[in-house]
Amino acid sequence: MLTSLIRFELHWQLRQASLWAGFVVLGGLVFLASVGNIDFGAGDQVNINSPYAIAVNVLMFAALAGFFIPMLAANAALKDHSVRMDELVFTKAVSRRQLFTARYLGALLAANIMFCGVLLGLLLAEFGPFAEPGRLGDFHPEYYVKAWLFLALPSLLFATSLYFLVARLTSSLSATYFVVLLVTAMFPIWQSVYSADTKDLVAPLDTIGIFAFLDMTRYWSLEQRNLELFEMTGPLALNRGLWLLVGAVLMASSFICFKPRMPNIQRPKKSVRFQRFDGARPPLQQLKRPIMGWLFHFYCFELRSSASSLVYIGLIVVFCLNLLLGTNAHLLGVDGVAHRPTTQFMLARINESFVFSAYLIIIYFGAALVHRSKDSGFDALLDVQPLVNAVRLLGHYAVLVSMLLIALLVSIVVALCVQLLHGEGPVDLLAFGYGVLVNRGVNLYLLAGLSVLVATLLPNKYLAMVITTGLILLQQYAGELGVEHHLLDFSIPTAVYTGLNGFHPYLQAQGWFAVFWFLALAVLFRVFLPFYPRGNEPQWRFAKRKFFAGVNPVSISCFVLMLATGTYIYFNTNILNQYSHTDALLANRAQAERLFASSQHSVGLQVTDADIAIDLYPSSQEAKARGVLHISNVSAESVNSLLVRVNPALKLQALTIDGKVPSSATPTLGYYLFEFDNAIDANHQVALHFTTQWLRDGFKNHGESTRLVNNGTFLTPFDLLPSLGFFNAERIHDKHLRQRHGLGPLPPLPDLDDKAAQASTYLGNLGRLNYHAVISTEPNQRVVSSGELINTWEANGRAHFEFLSSHPIGMMFPVLSGDYQKASRIWQGVELAVYFHEDHGTNVDAMLNAMTASMQYYTEQWGSYPHASLSVVEVPGYQANAMSLPGVITMAENHGFDEAIPSKQKSSRMFFTLAHEIAHQWWANQVIAANTQGARLLTETLAQYGAMRVVQRTFGEDAVVDLRGYELDQYFSSRGHVESEHPLFRSQQDHVAYHKGAIVLERIVSLLGEEKLNMALAEFFVQHRHKISDYPTSKALLAQIYSITPPQHKQEIHALLEQRQWFDFSIDSAEMVESKAGFTLHIDLVNQGWMSNASEQHIKLNQEALTNLSVRDEQGTEIYVQALKLAPGESTIEVTVSQKPAYLLIDPGILWLDINRQNNQWRL
Amino acid sequence: MLQLHEVSKTYSGGVLALNHVSLQIEQGLFGLLGPNGAGKSSLMRTLATLQQPDSGSISMRVGSGETLQWQGNDQQVRHLLGYLPQQFGVYRGISALRLLDHLALLKGIVDSKIRKMEVEALLDMVNLWERRHDQVAEFSGGMKQRFGIAQALLAQPELIVVDEPTAGLDPLERNRFHNLLAELGQQAIVILSTHIVEDVADLCDQIAILANGKVMAQGDIDTLTDPNATTIWQLILSREEVALFEEHPRLISKQLKRGQFELRFYGQHSPAPQAKQVPPALEDIYFTVLAQHQLLQPSS
Incomplete structure (x- = not known):
């Protein structure tokens, strides 16, 4: 009997479209994610069929399956009730237990069959033709079986039990979906509060199990990720076991609730008696067709109902909770840094918190609004009213957009409250308005239109939700799937807000793309309006006739306007500007590497003098540079050719050596070759004259310059000036990308014993030079650069600044321009200055303190500082966190300027970062490492060491222990992203040089003593500072350290540095x-x-x-x-x-x- | 006058729902009778603009004297139409007053004062005045049906199409509704589709009998039920005697009354010597039409 019942249920489930929709959608998405290298946390270097990647995908997609399971579970739970068969079924000779078992098992089996789509998608990715061979390991069926049994099954059981129970308790699919939304919305909440401090709480509570899994595998190396099948131990076992148990309890509860449901009969409130209404019926009126009045009334009526629905209010509550918890976690320092709620910070939090809720609103209400009258049966009355379909369609869209707007406005109010509570000011309403309602909102309003349209075209609400979900996911991952042009991905470019620069470089592009896509939406609305579900006809009957009915003057006009707008956009993005797909850019880089990386044309040559003039036009994002670079042959050999690289985005107006132009050029890649009739002999010079222009025409699809901006320009020589030889930063480092573009493995850096390599620095042909520059900018701005500011003047309505170095400096000099305030103090004759945006001055004193402490320690321990000033300059948030250049340190506004500095007794990230960057004034700007392996030990590791010591001296041992804990965690957790680790003394890997290096040097201090180690470093510094050839290697540093190491520690220190x-x-x-x-x-x-x-x-x-x-x-x-x-x-x-x-x-x-x-x- | 000319409708599954239906319907109550699947609801939905006919035309001379064609004029038709479907639902959480006001505005009653008067008067008319602030979704079946009637009467429609309107109403309400329909029939065309022959007999001046998508009979109800007609025969038999007549080709109905069976036959000739000629009731006419078209299974 029971077997027959289960078979019957399974047969019924297998005929449900939702099961197969889920199967196809989940399978399709996981397939696309795998072959499209979409990283759900597995890491981009992990094999796509590795046990780790399979486990991560299975966990994530088991969660996603939660969107489909209600259709299987709730339908099984409610099917008697919905068709009023309760009394028929429950009066048959079948026990309640048997009936429940069959229903429940049918739903659970169906959920698992649906989930097989995920496993099939993963297998297709593994065996299909699209996977990159370099990202495939051996096939192991047990990876799939174990992931399904131990990771997916608890989630599927929990979801089936929960939704079955909710459906039985509420008799409502909507209520069940409300619970789905609540469960789903917990994920971003956990994500926002997840940290080392909270992981023990979050890992078990997360219903998906992903946090427990990631926590357990946090320190796994890449090799482990590719080969090691997870064990069901620790937090993962606890999590999966817990949710399996919860699922079982919910299942038992479902059984208790599994009873026939009696009709809900209510007693009338009072007897109804005929009572003649004393008013009369009004006289017959001329009926009207008030389109706008209808639209307004319909909008208000529908908005009132939808916005007061439980699902919507629940989503808003979840969103606010997410925003508040996430904000609070970041304010308290969930990422190791306590922030202040600046406008930029709050906008970032809103974006993080809202996107999930917004998609849920779009997916759920887009379909619910359109199908609302049909679902409730009200269509029988509504469809015969003279209300035109256009009003209904536009009304639905307006309601959905309003629901998004309400949520966005709530987020602004919450953000403002947070700012006011923390005394953060001034409140920038315009930034919030634009940033939230436009910058973030427009793409959501577009998706809302798509959602309404999909619901209009499909007869089934849930199918519409599934399709909309798929479309949103496709749009989100369009870039990874190769679609990057915003003319194709139904979105506008999203601007990054910075306090210095607002939304400046993106506004024009955003406006045009928004016009284009709203016109496209208008075309789609008009063309498909005749398909609006009304009456009894199947929607797609007479599709051809309906389609041509939709192609009318309105849709054609919108289409023509859309084409015109699209053409204008294309003209800007692809004609005025060069549009390059990421693959094309990578192909260019690969080509440049193939052609020029092994070039010997510039070996031995260095720029030794630069005399340049730069005119900056920040408001129009343009610049001109001209001048002369004196290039010296610092080698012993004669050189008869020179390869020059000029940023290919520049307009090159002149490039000559002694009046001669390059003998060959590859302008698309930016390389120019000079071949000399008379070779440049050792210690001889040539003069390279150049004129370049940085022009801005129209707008770009993506990649708007964030370096030359309205306020906070930050340029380096590579941006504006010619450089010598191959531009090493162009090399593609990712193994798989190299393979895809026909490059062999990344060549290792020259060996430590390679004497020739010691002639150049780790920055390539960038050596030391005498620097003279006249830089002009707009009158309200101030320029900061390396060297001494020897003169300033105003002429022709522009501000001019002249810089001159008193001795050779590293060639990585910055050109910075912004509307800056300046705070400074004199320390031992050196001017310590901070240049900052007028609203960002909170931490300036603390910065000056950090600069003073660092300068004090480094000059005392290692040697003198060579410049007359040291400036910290604030740059917009889209720049690198911090960078050390000769006499100048750039620091991004969201990396120090927005930090909530704890107190004078505690360290901060800003303090550590500044100490690190200031250490580079010794270890990178004065002592420059040779172009060999291990160069980063001489730069980053020593800067880390210096910063640790300054923190220790300023804030004590506890502060430095905290930092060591952080570095240790970063070191081990980074190992999963690199193929094989190098020993510290040979390593160019960040996680080794920064994180392992910091621990290693601290350990050496504990063995040798700080003073002794610093003395060795000082000696090393004196030996190698200001060199222009025969640059030092890590081997030389090791020798210095070993020279002071007593025998009992030799083995350990050797192991730390070399093993x-x-x-x-x-x-x-x-x-x-x-x-x-x-x-x-x-x-x-x-x-x-x-x-x-x-x-x-x-x-x-x-x-x-x-x-x-x-x-x-x-x-x-x-x-x-x-x-x-x-x-x-x-x-x-x-x-x-x-x-x-x-x-x-x-x-x-x-x-x-x-x-x-x-x-x-x-x-x- | 509402005129249907050769109206046909075939559904996407291939079912011929209306087969060249032609009707002329004058002002007053018009009854539409037919067995399940006859095409009544298809005809009602077509009249209510919920579906388009594949061929044929529908037109109506409206109050202004103009003739309004259905084809391509859905919105105008909807202005003059009042429609009560057999089943309908309502949104949750909305009172009768507000929902009727909503529908009145959608109907085109723009003036808020007029709309208020209209809504309140209709709620009173259908005896829902005291429950006007209650949620319609919480109404009992009969009350909901009365709400449906109220919305169908909004803006004094010239054409009222009602499908099984008295289902779920108690006898008192049913009477009230019949009176209301009769009153409305003085000023509008009221098309009443029902299974209850008695309702049609009581209310309608004209009827049409539909079967298999075709109009099998139509006409004035008095003519159809002419008491002088000599076509219906009655036979009272015991249980044992009935079997002899079960297969009689002109048998149209069989009813058990107080232990004896009353059998009715149609035709010019007596089916048995003991048969008695009786004046035809509308039900006899309905069954006769079905029997003549071999659509009746009296033994069932």
């Missing part, structure tokens, strides 16, 4: 016995260590580790500390302390590369 080792120290158990002597602790410890050898094998280490054991009380105060010689493997120690301890900690200073710090602690 790849990592450890896992843990406290296996600890017991406390109280006695007269105090509290005796018996502690079982484990010391495990590994090393990667040259063939990437992991070899277990068998070495002792010198560290500390810290015993702390409940408040975290250290009550006892003991140096430990941690034996390899397991060991036991006994410690007696006088005070009652609360917990123990090994390596409290975070000085070891310990991959799992969680097991270093033991709570007693």
Whole structure:
């Protein structure tokens, strides 16, 4: 009996269109995501069929399946009720238990069959012809089976049980979808509050399980991600187990509610008696067709109903909650930095929080509004009213847009309240209005139109929701799927707001694209208006006739206008400006690398003098540069050719050497070759004369310049001036992209022993030069550059600034221009200055303090500062966080200027960043590393070290321990994105140079002592500062360090710098016995260590580790500390302390590369 | 006068719902009778502009004296139409007053004062005045039907199309509605589609009988039920005797009354010696038409 019932239910489910719609949509999306390299968290270097990528996709798509499961679960739960068969079914000889089991299992099986679409999509991606061979590993069916059983099944069971129960309790599919929205909306909330502090709470509560999975695999290397199948342990097991259990409880609850439902009969409020109304019927009136009146009335009527619906209010509440929680988390420092709620910050939070709710509003209400009258049966009355279809269609659209607007306005109000509560000012209403209602809103209004249109064309509301979801996803990932032109992706370019520059570079493009797409929407509305669902005819009957009815003067006029607008846009984006698809840009870079990377034409040549004049026109985003670069042969050999690179986006007006033009040119790539009749001999010079223009014609599809802007221009020599040789930044680094564009593996940097490579710096042909520049700008702006400002004047309505270096500086000099305020102080004869936007002055004093502390430490420990001034210049938020250039440090406004600086006793990211960048004035600007492996040890690692030490001196040991914790986490969590790690002394990898390097140098300090290490560094600095050839390598630094290393530490320091080792120290158990002597602790410890050898094998280490054991009380105060010689493997120690301890900690200073710090602690 | 000329409608599934239907309907109440699937609802929906005929034409001489063609004039037709479908639903959370006001505006009653008067008068007319602030979605079946009647009467339509209007009404309300329809029939064309022959007999001046999408009979109700007609025969039989007449080709109805069966036959000749000629009722005419077209299964 039960088997027959289940078979019947499954057969019924298999005939539901929603099941197959879900199957196709989920399968299609996961397929596109896999072959289109859309990264849902797996990482772009991971194989698409790796156990890690399969697991991440399965988790994410099991969540997405939650949108389809209500149709399966709720329909199964409600199908008797909806067709009033309750009484028939429940009076048959079948037990309630059997009936429920069949219904529930039918729904669960259907959900799993639907989910097979995901597995099929992944298999198609693996075996289909579209996957890149370089991103495929071996096929392992167990990856799929395990991911489905352990990751997807709990989610599917939970969703089926929940929606089955809600449907039974409410008898309403709408209410069920409301719960779907609530469950779905929790994801961005978890995302916004997820951090190291909250992960233990978030990981179990997240219904998807993705946070637990990502937490568990956070430190996995790329190799692990590609080969290691996850284990059901730790937070992942807890999460999946918890939601499996919740699913089972909900299932049991569903069974309890599974009873026949009686009709809801209400007693009349009072008896109805005939009572003659004393008013008379009005006289017959001429009926009218007030189109605008109807539209307004229909709009108000529908808006009132929809905006007061539970689903909408719920979404607004969820959105506000998301916004407030996310904002609060960021204000408190969820990403390690406490922010202030500036306009830029709040706009970013609104964007993050709202997009999810907005899509849900669009998807749900677009279909619900159009199908509302049909769903309720009111169409039988409404369709015979003389109300025209256009009013109904436009009314629905206006209502949906208004619902979005209400939500957006609510977000603005919330943002303003947050700002006012935090005393943040001044409130920029215009920025909020444009940023939220236009910049963010227009794309949503366009999608809203699409949603209404899809619902109009489809007879089924839920099918419309599914199709709209698919369209939104396609639009979101259009770029990844190769569609980048906004004339094709139904969207306008989104502007990035900055406090310095507003929305400036994007406004024109946004306006034109908005006109284009709204006209397109008008065309679609008019053409498909005859398809509006009305009456009894199937919508698509007489489709041809309806279509041609829609092609009328209105639609044709809109179409013509749309074409005209599109043509104008195309003229701007593709004719006036060069439009290049990302693939084409990469192909250009690949071509440049093929043609010029191995060029020997400029070897031995360096720019040694620059005499330039630059005119900046920030408001029109234009510039002119002209001048002469004196190029010297610093090698011993004669050079008879020179390769010059000029930014191909510039208009090159002149490029000559001694009056001669290049003998060959590739202007599309920006390369020009000079071949000399008379070779340039050693120590001889030639003069390169140039004139370039940075022009702005019309607007671009994307990639509007964010360097030359209305306020906050930041240019480097590569932007405006010719440079020598191949432009190394053009190299494609991604392995798969290189393969796709026919390039071999990225060539390694020259070996440390390559003497020839030591003739040039790690920046290529950028050596040292004498710098003289006259830079003019608009009169309200101020220019900052390297060298000394020797003269300023105004002429022809423009402000002029003249800079001259007193000695050779690194060629990476900046050209900065903005409407800046200046704050400064003199420290030991050096002017320390901060140039900032007038509203961004809150942290300026703290910045000057950080500059003073850093300058004090570095000059004292390493050597003198070479410039007369050190300037920190604020740049707009779309620039790199911070950059150190000769005498100038740029800092993005959202990286320090918006930080909530805690107090004088605590460090901040701004402090650390400035200390790091200022250290580069020694380690990058004075000592420039050679162009060999390990150059970053001499730049980034030493800058990290310097910053750590300044923090330690200023704020104490606790502050630096916090920083070490952060660096350690960043180091291990970055390993999943790189193929094979280099040892520190050879590495060019960021995570090694910055994060591992910081820990390693701190460990060396703990072994050698800070003073001793700084003395060695000072000696090294003196030896190599201001060199113009024979640049130093990391090997030289290592030799310097080894020279001061006592024998007992040699092995460890050697391993830290030259090997790849990592450890896992843990406290296996600890017991406390109280006695007269105090509290005796018996502690079982484990010391495990590994090393990667040259063939990437992991070899277990068998070495002792010198560290500390810290015993702390409940408040975290250290009550006892003991140096430990941690034996390899397991060991036991006994410690007696006088005070009652609360917990123990090994390596409290975070000085070891310990991959799992969680097991270093033991709570007693 | 409403004129339907050769109106045909075939659904996308191939079902011929209306087959060259031609009718002339004068002011007053017009009854539309027919078995299930006869095409009544198709005809009503076509008149209500909810679907277009594939061929044929519908036109009506309106109050202004002009003739309004249905084809291409949906909006004008909707102005003069009052339609009460057999089943309809309403939005949740909206009172009768507000919903009727909404529909009145959509109907084209722009003047808010006039609209208010109209809405209140209609709510009173259908006996919903006291419940005007209650949600229509919470109404009982009968009350909801009365709301439907009220909305069909908005703006004093010249053509009223009502499909099974008294379903769910109690006898008192049914009477009231009949009176109302009769009153409306004085000024408008009222087309009443129903299964209840008695309703049509009581109310309508003219009727049409539809079957298989065709008009099988139409005319003045008095003519059709002429008491002098000699076409209907009555036979009272015991249970045992009935079997002899079960297969009689002219049998049109069989009813059990107080232990005996009353059988009715049509035709000029007596089906049995004991048969008695009776004046025809509308029901007899209806069944006769169906039987003549072999659409009747009296044994059932």
